[in-house]
Amino acid sequence: DAKTTQPTSMDCAEGRAANLPCNHSTISGNEYVYWYRQIHSQGPQYIIHGLKNNETNEMASLIITEDRKSSTLILPHATLRDTAVYYCIDKTSYDKVIFGPGTSLSVIP
Amino acid sequence: DVKVTQSSRYLVKRTGEKVFLECVQDMDHENMFWYRQDPGLGLRLIYFSYDVKMKEKGDIPEGYSVSREKKERFSLILESASTNQTSMYLCASSLAQYTGELFFGEGSRLTVL
16 A cells, blocks of 8 residues: 555646645655656656655655655646646655555646 | 557457557666556556566556566566456556656556457
8 A cells, every 4th residue: 555645636726836745654764755647548757756855856846844754746837737646655765666546636727 | 768668558358368468668677567557546566577587466466467578578468358457557667676766658558348
């Protein structure tokens, strides 16, 4: 079973920041947090990952709390094309990658 | 660009048929994975492989087998397809065991009648 919990669904207005939370309260010191998204009828796409520092790339920012028990994926200016299911995963070096149900994000015009 | 290619986007098979789903990656990745995705159940790991000729069971291996004779190719086999194997099948690869960055194919939607 997935070790992370996420809200089932969220809405965001187009052009606004989308903040997607993830709870990983049982995360251990050597586990990374990975985020993926899946647009309808496509395979999941890797977005970003982090260990304890905040991370940013061209797609998103990842904010990890100091205790590492939760994180937030931020899409700074959501567009309609960001409508997708977003998955948060925690993983050690030798774990399998297990997907939970994720958060279904709807970007509203 | 990295690429994971699944041989068929859509397949329709009959109960009892043997089904092969092929996956090829062009990134020289060590690891390859097969997941199935069903509404309400999310992505579930069927089998994975960390090296040529090696395979490991995932969470739902029953009714499936796999083959990895070459590094770039990972095949999923349904020996005798059943209607409850109607699903979307997703292949993925990753550079090495330590990373959680997986690259997915577009998926193969299998319907078993």
